[in-house]
Every structure is written in structure tokens, then in C-alpha cells.
Amino acid sequence: MHKYRYTMRMKWLACLSLAALAFVLMPMDLFASELSAETAVEEKSKVESLWQSTGLKGFIERGQPVVDADGVETPGQHGILKLVMILVGLLLIYLGIAKKFEPLLLIPIGFGGILANIPNAGIAEPGGFLYAFYSSGIGDVPIFPLLIFLGVGAMTDFGPLLANPKTALLGAAAQFGIFTTLIGALWLTDTFDSINFSIQDASAIGIIGGADGPTAIFLAGKLAPDLLGAIAVAAYSYMALVPIIQPPIMRLLTTKAEREIEMKQLRPVRQIEKIVFPLSVLLLCALLLPSATPLVGMLMLGNLFKECGVVDRLSKTAANELINIVTIMLGLAVGSKLQADKFLSTETLGIIVLGLIAFSIGTASGVLMAKLMNKLAKTDGGKINPLIGSAGVSAVPMAARVSNKVGLEANSHNYLLMHAMGPNVAGVIGSAVAAGVLLALTGGG
Amino acid sequence: MHKYRYTMRMKWLACLSLAALAFVLMPMDLFASELSAETAVEEKSKVESLWQSTGLKGFIERGQPVVDADGVETPGQHGILKLVMILVGLLLIYLGIAKKFEPLLLIPIGFGGILANIPNAGIAEPGGFLYAFYSSGIGDVPIFPLLIFLGVGAMTDFGPLLANPKTALLGAAAQFGIFTTLIGALWLTDTFDSINFSIQDASAIGIIGGADGPTAIFLAGKLAPDLLGAIAVAAYSYMALVPIIQPPIMRLLTTKAEREIEMKQLRPVRQIEKIVFPLSVLLLCALLLPSATPLVGMLMLGNLFKECGVVDRLSKTAANELINIVTIMLGLAVGSKLQADKFLSTETLGIIVLGLIAFSIGTASGVLMAKLMNKLAKTDGGKINPLIGSAGVSAVPMAARVSNKVGLEANSHNYLLMHAMGPNVAGVIGSAVAAGVLLALTGGG
Amino acid sequence: MHKYRYTMRMKWLACLSLAALAFVLMPMDLFASELSAETAVEEKSKVESLWQSTGLKGFIERGQPVVDADGVETPGQHGILKLVMILVGLLLIYLGIAKKFEPLLLIPIGFGGILANIPNAGIAEPGGFLYAFYSSGIGDVPIFPLLIFLGVGAMTDFGPLLANPKTALLGAAAQFGIFTTLIGALWLTDTFDSINFSIQDASAIGIIGGADGPTAIFLAGKLAPDLLGAIAVAAYSYMALVPIIQPPIMRLLTTKAEREIEMKQLRPVRQIEKIVFPLSVLLLCALLLPSATPLVGMLMLGNLFKECGVVDRLSKTAANELINIVTIMLGLAVGSKLQADKFLSTETLGIIVLGLIAFSIGTASGVLMAKLMNKLAKTDGGKINPLIGSAGVSAVPMAARVSNKVGLEANSHNYLLMHAMGPNVAGVIGSAVAAGVLLALTGGG
Amino acid sequence: MIAEGFELMVVGMGVVFSFLVMLVILMRVSGALLNKLPEPETAPARVGGNGQTSQTEQPQTAKVAVAVAAAYRKRHGA
Amino acid sequence: MIAEGFELMVVGMGVVFSFLVMLVILMRVSGALLNKLPEPETAPARVGGNGQTSQTEQPQTAKVAVAVAAAYRKRHGA
């Protein structure tokens, strides 16, 4: 009975729908003739021009052919590719919601990706609002990633690093993934005809291994804007996948005895140390690597706000409302770079493969560095659990949690979380420094 | 005694005031002569040039005459008109504060209107800050209305619509006011010599009938920037007047028996339905009407933030701080379009009359559509109270509250609020779709 | 023993550091030769070009010589001056944190000053993000100071002024410091060859005496952008120093009997008065001095939000999140004007001296005006304590607190705080008016 | 140029004083007029400040609450 | 020009109705499909609205709390 009524209603609705469509199509005959008679020029009827502008038509037809300077005509891209990208956008949103993969970023990016691929809407073209977000926040001057870094700084506690400074070396070692991937990208270019990465592209791809979203967007926006969409998606996806990618590598490279190493309690850190730290890092960066100072500077400004204790209202705003507003806009702006013609290429496949390699090598380097440091250590008391090495890739605080989890599997009383936060926050500085080097050496040309 | 002292003080102050003015006027003689002697060219004294720049002088004199391409000189606008516009701005602020007419918008709009009409200040001219707000947030790319829509989405519950989908048709019917008003605007143009609305102007005026502020500003900013001030003021004023405009029409078109119809309790809606809904609407819009996707997309992104449950910090920021900041700037930017030379014209009168007609016809269409649906309904159980039809104009949540109130008058146990929220939110989608159609069909030229 | 281990570790780290540097320097030989052989043109090696881009090199060398139109070559500025400016930035941060000198502003300004002086980073040059903050928020249109004023308005209670209107005259008198300083700046220009202030520069310097940060930045951004850094630093520093600068002057100019005057309780002020007030001030300003309406208007809009009681969400956002966000960006933007070549000049010394004079004369004028008003007062009951005169300089609420404190020293039951808030807030209006006059008279040319 | 400075001082202080004197008059006049208005009944306890909820919202929120309550009653009764 | 206005009305209302009719169908179909899914167990009390803490955060916050607790125990025990 209920079913019957339901079916009846569906029929009624279908009728109504047909009636409504008839209502739309009717004037095609009525007015089209009248108008053409009136104007005597070939004017498209309203319905015809509306049909031309639908997404449906855009999805089933090719775009305008492109004619280059030599007069060679390339056929336009098929509209179905835009539909594929919309599905990619939906996938990112699904991963964000159902799998909790970096939802704060992947939902806006995925949504922006959908908007950018709607045919005839031009949302990501000049004049569209996503284009405006991109150009004013990332393209012209990378204000969005810098403001995100300000907020990250205002949320980050460098205390665990200050309590055990030598763990900073783990954060250095884990950046090895960046540079091996860079070489990998160049090797792909030499090997496959369909892949063409410039040295700038390769640098931007390598930075995925830094496991830090704003740094990756900052560098890709400067060195390889066309690849920015793929690079950001790869970076955030692998950051979300850290709990799956890292543990096997960590277990492979360590013995059970190593994983069971207990580390001694971190010393308390005084407020004055925490205030001096961001200024020290900024000055060191100014001396050695000016190209990294925008990133490092904003991170340290946020941290100074947090630690100095006299500007709490700035610190809270930077870590809450400001970062939230910028996250929405940054996500949409990154999504605007998921346009089908840029994203659906062999190069994107290459980026996805290389990104995974970058994360894996970074993880391995961090663990191996920890083992090396243990080899060189004079006393047993100073030994570090090599599981915290993997946290050096950044991906704060996920990677530190992974260290903690794998450590608990080996020794259920061994809480590594705080120890792993040291290399973890050092990894953020490390990848910002690596971005600075790449920018200084390949950005000028 | 107290009165005496008060009078004494007033006298003292008047003396002081005169002394101060003398202090100002004094150097006119002292320095003007000296300077002209010194420089031997006719240099205006400080006081003279200050007087030239006062608002007082601007209010009592005509502006510069305008010479057009054919050399025909039109006398400048009289300054008193600016004073009239300042009074209009004060009226809007009064209505916002004392009558609670959409105060969040009318206070900034009214204040912006005052600022825009201050002579010799140029606040709404290129170089002025209201001009900067307008051009960067509405004129070049309509970022402000889109961010407002993001916040509206994050505040809107589409549950009542999902629980009773067919009420969406009421939200469609109520858009009829938009298109009749459009025709009305074209008829005025044909009839009166002093009124000249292009087809774009008429479309932007019609959208007042959509009873949705951001949609009206979005469309007017694209199709008829010169009319934006009048259109926005009319839209928000009539939205505030919904409790006065709608009830008589609702009572006229319904019998007491119809008004007494009780509707059955809405079914509960699952979270997954609420998550799928915004994505469905976006995809439908992408397929059928790409020109509406900026508006519909941002509304649905906000709603997705709200319903998905994993990005609450983005959802809260979009619905609070971000929408508040943008509301202030949007209101001021709209106010910058209340300049006397644009606003004080016969066309504004036409817009105000047409807006009222638009709201009335929209209300009537919604009610009549509900009656038609009842006629077509198979069973009595599915009948809807035609009073919820009027809520289809949008004006969320005011129109739904009006439905509830008029329903309670007829049947004091009949709470229609939740039932009326369905057509009410459908009306928001409906008017965004109507805006998309108008943009697609008249915006290209 | 602990010490021994510590020394061992330091040695180990030093070794590691040397190894790392060797690792960097190594390829200079390896690759430089190879590359030059390959390319046969003189290509700088990576290490060489990295060294060229370090801050260290920038600090120890002169910049590019500047050749002017006549072919006269001026040697480039020495890099060590940038290091000096970085120390100035650190000093400002130190004063903000340790001495609580206006930390909300001085910390971002100091940090921005450091960033602006990092060699080879170009953060404050076109293309850099501080440049973008400056040009979009202060340089092109002074949006940042205006939004700060909006927030200040939403935080300010004009009730004490409304309860005792005549105290507004104290806020007028204290602006005398502005104009004497202006003359002082012109006198320095005539007297010293190394100081060259235009009339615009002198006006912008004078406004330091207004003791109001946003007003000073607003005016300096329009009249003397090159001096903006020094002017803003002087203004905020002296505002922080009000508790040190003002008391001796106040004690010098008043007798103990005067300092002991008790003022009668302020009458309660109705909400309607508080709502009418901001609109009255705006209209008065529009009539007399349009050039001051952006500043006065935004202050009054914020106050209207606060007092009208129907837009609390706008009022709270303006007074919290929005002002916080803008404070961060404004501070950094002001810091970008602390570049060594602009800041390290005799003129800055002049500005600092003049700023102190401006504050002192403003304080004295306020106190003397109060004494004059007491002379002219008919009855004893209406007498005012001349200590509240000093609060007329603005510097809200610090100057009012100083009045209260000095008053308590003389008469431990005499709480002047609320009485001093009247001239204090009047001083804000007074300095905005003074800025408007200066803009109207010197800005046009 | 110092002459011009003096001129600016005279005109500037004149305008500042004129402005604030007129403001004093305006405050006195409007204060006198506004205090003749009857006390508003709707907002007796209002002292100033931002702490309270918007007055616009309250009655309507109440209505909404009644409607929601009625809806619940209905569902649980049925 | 009024003829063009009528054309706009016919096409416009047609599109608005088509859009919302399709939306009704979409809501009915997706509602029917989605309600066949089993009830999720993790979020039984979810009613809608923004009031709750992010679900992502909770388990991990718990872990952090355990780790911190352990760290404290260790320090004060030693």
C-alpha cells in the first residue's frame, strides 16, 4: 500500500517534470521563428542559447580547438574529462568525510575542483571567483600559505624540541625524500616521452616529501603553478595516509629491541627559552637562507605570539578565525587548479607515484638517522628510540602519533608522543628550509 | 535655578564658539594678503581653500557642469540632493534600529549611503575606501555575496525540505514574481519617457522578487551596477516588510478551511541524506545551469561544512566571524551605490513599486501553487496547508514565521513553522536558479 | 661529570656541523668545473649562487651603487645598516614583551621590521608579501587603519563625554601639540642641512602629537609614506611612555589644591543619547570637514554598532576578530617601512625628538585649558580637576589612567578615571579632525 | 615655510576648537531634547555594553520554541 | 522588448520548475536509497547542528591524554 502510493507519486512527479520541460521547449518554436522574422538576422532563441550554456552539453562535446602560433590546430579537450575531474573532486570529498583524510583541506579542495570543472561557468578562469582567490592569495603573492603558517606557528609547541635539541637532526634527515624525489622526477623526464618536468617542476614535486601542505603550496605556486593542484592533492593525501605508509617501513628498518628503547623524561622548558627560540630561528634563517624567511618568519611570528604571553588576542585569532577563513579560501584556490586539462595527464600519475616514494624515503631516512645517532652516542642514557625518526617528515601531529602507536605495539608502557614531537616540529622547519634552497637555486631563472 | 545655570552655560558656549570661529576667520585677512603679496600669484588662503572643501558649501552649490562628447553642457547636480540622500541613509538606519528592519544590512547600507554622499570627500569615488570595498568585493568579482551565501549555507537546515520534498515546488512557483516584475520593468520603459531600463536592468530589478539579498546583489552587480543601490535597498526593505505584505494576500487567496489544514509530522532525516543533498544540488546545477553554480555552489559548500560533521571549525567560522566581517563590508559597499546622482531618479521610484509587486505576486503564486497541488493530490493525508506556499519566496526565516503566525490565527494548535521551512529554503535555491537563467540569457551581451 | 658530557656533545655537534658544511662546499670543486666545461660559459655553481643569496653576504657588503639621471653615482648602502635595523626590530619586540609597550602593535611592527631588512629576500619590495600588505592595506587605500578605527569605535564608550560635554574642550586643546610640532619640523628643515621635511612631512610628523596610532598611520600613509615607519614607531612608543612623560608635566603645571579637586558624579546617560551621538558627530564632520569623514565615520560606525543594540554580532566581530586580524596585518605593513635606507637617517632622529615635544605640549595644553575653564567657571560646583586635561591627548585609555593615578596621589579618595575618559575619547575625535585639516590643506598639492 | 606652519596652526586649532565646541553644543541640545522623551519600557535594564542577546531575536525565538514544543508533543502523542 | 520579457518568463519559469522538479525526484530517489543503508553505530545521537566536537579529534585526543598522563606518572614516580 505504501509502495503503491510511492509509485503513484513518482509517476505524478515524472509527468510534472515532462510538463515543465515542455514548458521550456515550447517557445523554441513559438518565439524562434517570430524573432528571426523580426530581426532578419540569425539570432539564437533563448532556449537554444540556454542549451548551449548547459553543463550537459559541455560534458558531451569537445571544447574549442586550439590553434597555436604556427597555425597547427589541436582538437579541443573532450568535455567528458571535466566529468571525470568532478568525480575526482567527489572522491576527495568522500575521503575527507568518510575516511577523515585531512578533511579541513580535502573538502574545500575537492569542492573547488568540482566548481573549476563545470563547463561554461568559467569559475576558475579570469573573471571567475576561484581565479580571484587563486591569483590574489597564491599566484601573485603567496599570502594564503603564509597566513596558514602564522596560524600553525600559533598552535605549535616547540617545547619538546627545546628539551631535546638533537632530535632536530631527525627532522633534517627526513628531508632526504625531497631531493631523491626531485631526481626521480628528472629521471622520469629523461625516460618517458610523455612526461616533461622542468627543474622547477621537479623541485615543486620533490617538496611533497616535506609532508607539509602550506610549504608545498607556497613552492608550487612559485615554481610550477600548473602542477599545483596535483602536488597539493598528493601532499595532503599522503599526509592523511601517514598511518598506513609509515609503520611497515619503520618495522622493516628497526629491530624489536630498538623499538623497545625507553627515552628519559623531557626536561621542563622555561618560557624565556620559548620566546627566544622563534627569534633565533628567524635570525639564523636571515643569515643563511633569506629565500626561506617568508615561510620560516610567519611560522615564528605565530609562535612568538603564542609564547610571549602579552598578545593572546592576536595568538588566538591567528590560530582560530584567521586560519579557518584562510583555509576555506586556500582550499578553494587550490581546487581551482584541478582543471581537467591541467590535471588529467601522465604527469599527474608521475607526481602521485613520486609523492609516495618521497614519503617513504623521508620516513626511512629519519629512522636510519636515528640509528646512526645511536651508534655515535657515547652513553646508553642518551639513546633515542629510532621510531621517532619517522616523525621527522613533519605531517604534524599525525607522524608523531604514528611513532607513538608503533612504539606502544613493541612496549606497551613506552609513550613516545612527546619525544616524537621534537623531530616532528623540526621537520616543519626542515622542509621550509629545503623549500628555501630550491627557491634560491631554481627560482631565479 | 537649574534652568538659569543651563542658559548661562549655553551662552558661554556660544561665545566660545564665536571666538573659535573668529580665530579661524581672522587669518583670512592677516595671511591672505601677506601671501598674495609674497607670491604675487593668486593663491587661495588656507581658510578659503578649507571653505571650498567643506560639506556645507557642497550641499548649497551645484556640482561641476558635465560636458558630453557633443559639447552639450549639462548643469551639475545640486548639492542639496546629496543632503536628501544623507536623510535617506539616516532613514534606513532608523528603520534598522527602531523598527528592526534587517538591521544587520540596513545599518551598514545606510551608513555607507551617508558616507557616499558627503561632498568633497570622494569616499565612493576611485581612490576612496568605499569604492575599494565595492570594486574588490562586488564589482570586479562578486566575492562578498558569495561568502555571505557560504555562511547562509552553513546556517541553513535543509532537513524540512528533505522530509517533504514536494514542497520544493512551492519554492519554484514563488519565483513567478521575478519574471512578472521583469516584464513590468520593460513595460514601464515603453510607457514612460523618464524611465529607461535595459533588458539587463529589468532582470536585475525582477530578482528583487526572489526575496534574497545576496542573490539580488550578485545579479545586480553583474547586470546593472548603477541600480544596485536601489535594488538592494528595495530587496532588504521588502524582506523586512514580509510580515506586513504577505498576510493580506494569504488570507485573500485561501478559505478558512484551507488555512486550518493540519499537516502530518515531518519524518526524521538521516545525516547521510543531509550530506548527499548539497552535492546533489551542485551536480544538478552543474548539469543544467552552470551560470548559477557560483551562488548555488557556495550555498551548498557552506551546507556541506555544516552537515558533514568533520569540519566544524570551518562551519562555525563561515557562519559567524566570516559572514559578520563580510556583512559589514558588503553593507558599506552597497551603500556606496546610494550616490545621489544614481539614486535620485524616476527609475528608483519604479524599482520600489516593482519590488512591491514582485513580492506580492511571488507570495500569491506560492499560495496558488499549494492549492493546485492539493487539487491534484490523490489522498487527503498528503494535503498541504496553502499558507506555507507564501514561504516559497525565500526571505528565510521571516516568511516561514509569517506562515506559522497566520496559520495559528486560523487554528491555534497548528504549528506550520517546520513545514514552511521546506518551501522557504527551496525558495533560496529557486531564486539562485532564476538568477542563473537571467545571467545566462541576458548577461552575455 | 654532567659538564663533561655536555662538552663532549658540543664537540660532537661542532664536528657534525663542520662535516655538513664540508658536504655543502664539496661540490663547489666537483661540479663547478664540470659545469663550466659542459657549458663553456661562466655559470655560477649552485654553492656560489647560494652564497651570493645569503643574508651573511648581504650584511657585510655594500648594495648596488645607485646612478641618478645626471649619471652621478652614489655608492650603495652598506649591508651592516640592515643588521642595525634588525636590532631595532628586536628592540621593539623586547619593549613590547618585557616592558609591555603596546605589545599588540610593537611586536608585529618589530617583526615586520626584521623581515623588511633581510638582505636578498625582498619581502618589503614589490612582489614580496609585506609589500602586498602595505600597498593593499595602507598605501593605495588606507583600509587597515580605517578597520582598526571601526573596532576602536565598537570598543569605546562615549558615555563619560555625553555626561559632561564640556570636557570635549580639553580634547581640543591637547591637539595643540600637533601644530607646534609641525612648526618645529619646519624649523628643523630651515636650520639643519641634513633634514629636509616638506610641509606634508611636517604635517605627518605633527600628528604624532595626536597620540592615536591609526590616525597617524592614516595620515602618514597619505602625506609621507617614506616616514611612515618612523612616525608609527614614535607614536606607539610615546603612547606606551605616557605614564612616564605626562606626570611630571601635570605636577609642574598644577597646585596641590587643584589636584585635589573632587568632581561630581557623572549623570547616567540614556541609550538613545548614545545612539544619536555617533550620527551627530558624523553629520557635523560631513558639514565642516569632509576630509576627516573616513576616519571619523568608521569610528562612529563601530560605535553605532555597539550602542544600537540590534547588531551585536557585527559589533563583537568588529571589536574582536576583525580588529585582531587587521592589527596583525597593519603591524607587519608598518614594519615593512622600517627599511634601513628609509629609517636610518637624521630625519628619524628629528621625528623622535619632535614626537616627544608633541606629547609634552599636548599634555601641557590640556592641563592649561582645564585651568582656564576653571577660571571662567561661574560656580565652584562645575570646577574640573585640571589633571583630566592631560587625558585630552587621546592614548585611550592609558592617559585617563595616568590622570586617575596622579589624582589618587594627591587625594586618595579621588577617582578621576571616569571623568578623564571624557577628554580622552574627545581627544580621539580631536586628532582625527586635526588629521582632516592637515589632509585638506596640504594633501591636495 | 615656517609662516605657512603658523598659518596651519591657527587654522587647524581653529577648526579643531570650532568642531568640538559645536559638538559640545550638539551634545547639550540633543541631551536636553532626548531626556524629555519618556523612558522606554521595553529595555529598562539596559546599561550599555554588548553582553545581551539581540532583542530582535527573543520574541521570535520564543515562538519557534513553542512551535517545536508543539511538534514534539504531537509526535509523541500520536 | 516586452516580447523578450515574456520569452524570458516562459524559459525562466520553465527552468526553475524543471530544476526543482528534478530536485524533488533526486531527493525522493536518494532518500529511498540512503534509508536502506544500515544505521551507523558510531554517531547514534547525532541530531544535526554544530554543537558537538569534531569526531575526528576525540579518539586521538584520548590517546594524547593517556600519553601525557603516563609521562606525568613517570616523572613524579622517578
Added chain:
Amino acid sequence: MIAEGFELMVVGMGVVFSFLVMLVILMRVSGALLNKLPEPETAPARVGGNGQTSQTEQPQTAKVAVAVAAAYRKRHGA
């Protein structure tokens, strides 16, 4: 081009390591120096984090409170 990649790797990792090694030294040195400073008395319970009110505000808020209290006493006494 791969040669250039290797060069970038060597220089890049060199700089990253140099930077962080120097940072380690800096942290050790500054930590050693700063821990010789006497414990500050004004903020003994400060643990870090953002939860507390600005210290700048407190004494002055107190003064304001005293002033307001005195004003009230005076009015109600008179």
C-alpha cells in the same frame, strides 16, 4: 639534467643539515645561558598555552574596578 638534480641534492641536504645543526647548537647555547637567569617571580604558575588573560590587563583592570566601586559608593552615599 639529472646531474643538476644530484647537485641540488648535495647542496640542499647540506644546507638543511647545516641549518638544523646550527639550530641545535643555538638551542643548547641559549638554553644553557637562559637557564642561568633567576626564575621570574611574576609568572610562577605559567605553564604555556593561551588559556590565561593577558597579564598586562590585570593590574589595570583591578584599578578600574576600584575606581568604579568608589564611584558607586559615592553616588549611593550622596
